[in-house]
Amino acid sequence: MMRPVLLVLAGVALSLPAWSAEPVALHVRSAGDLAELCGANPRAPEADAKINYCHGFAQAAVDLELAHAGDRKPFCFPSPPPSRTATLNEFASWVRANPERRTLPPFEGLFRFLGERFPCR
Secondary structure (H helix, E strand, O other): OHHHHHHHHHHHHHHOOOOOOOOOOOOOOOHHHHHHHHOOOOOOOOHHHHHHHHHHHHHHHHHHHHHHHOOOOOOOOOOOOOOHHHHHHHHHHHHHHOHHHHHOOHHHHHHHHHHHHOOOO
16 A cells, blocks of 8 residues: 555656755844845845745744743734734835944844834833
């Protein structure tokens, strides 16, 4: 019974295109760096890696900040929350709108944006 399943899986695996992606080195040292990753053109080379890095970085930062904030949260997402993609695209635009924001540390820039965009009431 397992043999036909294995043959089908092997056939599917052989028909898939080979992935020969080169490693991508991504670094975030400033809000500008993070905004460049978050606002990457989805059709550009390495876009998936840049956008995924941005989303992972932002989600981890938000999770840690909210876990440590207790009752004094620096930002409060509405219910239902906006999509992560939409929020991070807004962040990229927010950074680009003011060159001084580019030099902020990445966490500080992200949290400032979130505090302005989603203030706690």
